[in-house]
Amino acid sequence: MTRIALVGAGGMAGVYADRIDAIDGADVVAVASPSSAESFVDERVPSATAYADHEQLCANEAVDAVAVLTPTHTHREIVADVAERGIDVICEKPLARTLEDARAIREAVEASGITFMTAHAVRFFPQYAEAKARVDDGAVGEPGVARTKRAFGYEGARGWFDDVEKSGGVLLDLAIHDFDYLRWLLGDVEHVFTRHTDWSREGTSEVSHSLVRFESGAVGHVEAWWIEVPTIPFTEAFEIAGDEGHIEYDIDEVAPIEHYGMEATSAPRDPVGDDLPLRKDGYYRQLEHFLDCLETGSEPLVSVEEGIESMRLSLAAIESAERGEPVAPAEVSDR
């Protein structure tokens, strides 16, 4: 039995708790959060013990691995502390708020020799994984243009997500999913050109598009936005156009089950929800992979280095939007 601790008791903690509950051979034994560990444990994992912070948790529990599911700007300190105790870590994306923090995480991971994974779950979403496998297999020939979209509407303030100092905003928090996927799919990036606009009522609405030039010559178009319009469902889409073929996916076109009752409902589509008609969704597959790495000692698909490289694209995009020029990920300054 792999004993897992969740650090953080927000939305992602629920996602992890549900999947771990469904996986044989792994249990959530403890949850740490300064604000809501007890209520989370009561509601979601009554068999686990609640702690106020990760240090108390690690001092009192023998755990095999920690899932770091806290606001982005807190990853550095938590990962460093956990790694120092020799405990393996899966850390939510983005790896960190700044490159400096990300490098500190890398140093802590290397010094301790723990198994570490950056949780870029999109690589484990079956539609994204299958498309990558087919492209690798030559299904589209050489990719020339790849477009992605990730967007949703929301209602009211969203806490730390609205604070760019903590979350990095839409380019670091949301677009990074597709930056990471496209890097995995198409390789290294020469430069990124981004436009970004934002406004705020209660939360911060942000819209961005990024043009990405890959070293292969391929061109990416990454559309990412979150806006305070509550009726907009979560949407994701990709299109990979090659010289011999074409792949496209749009969640708007996917509706394996629809229900029309007396009240308005919509088909399940939110990947962090637990109602997708999939036996193993992306978060499940990601945790399975991480657990498998712990057992076999193999390197996770998304290492700390991979997490840093994907962060570089987001930070290059942010810098590009500010400077009004294309920015190479290698030039990104510490921020």
Added chain:
Amino acid sequence: MTIRLGVLSTAHPHCHEYVSAVGEIDGADVVAVADEDDERGREFADEHGLEYGSTDEVLERIDAGVVCAANVDHGEWVRAAADAGVDVLCEKPLAPTAAEAGELVDVCEDAGVTLAVAMPVRFSEPIRQAKAALEDGAVGELQAIVGTNLLQRMAGGTWFTDPDRSGGGAIMDHSVHVVDLARWLTGQEVTEVYTETGTHFSDIAVEDIDVLSMELADGTIVSHDGSWRQPDSWDFWGDVTMRLIGTEGVLEVDCFDQTFTETRDTGDDPGMESIYWGTDMNEYLVRDFVDAVRDGSEPAIPGEDGVRETRVVEAAYESAETGMPVEIEYELE
């Protein structure tokens, strides 16, 4: 009075669609065709039951002409028509350079003839409804536009892929529709363009990747993909889509998303095809032009719009050259 229309060059395949469109319009007939390629022109005349003649003969017989020449030849046809006092609907882009496009506007103005640019997508019903909704506040304040105008891959061996005849590839051919729509929907000019381009999908002498990032005068951000990149086996010729993102909502427009699916096992082109059954935008483009010719009114898309859009295309090429965003400055009018 019936407006007599002529087709001036059949180099651009849209000429077939314009002739069909005129067939739906009372008070207008296509009567003649002239072409720089006699054989092609005669074939076209036979197919549509039109008279074929020399440029002078045809211009003598018609009230207005539809120029469907290769981009670099637009100027010659427009000038000839203007000289003959014939009104002109010119295939887009108006000219390969903004300077020439501007000259054509002046020539037509001096000659007192109407010059309209063939931007049929403005007459797409989904776009027209979206414009009304936008003006009605459906998205609050518009902040961003994401557009596409994709096309299947372009085979080589036609004027489209000959830079000396087209003036350029996908950027030249497939940027102006979305640029035109963005300008029309917002009333704002494009003030900055950044380009990613390349030749990837076909073995041709012009670019087939056309991915642009633009900013409008009011700060609205616009991206556009007009690449010639869909496979030959694609179920449709391409698309025109626009996502309009505002402070209080989003409008998604897919101009050709009124289709049914036809799948065949036999014939020249077996497989799955999407068959469009929505409103024919070309018909309403031509109606607008015919009204302008008859009434002497301003057409919906006058030559000046063609000049503005050509400036954006020029800036897009400049950005591709320099790797940096290019600003467009507009003189005060």
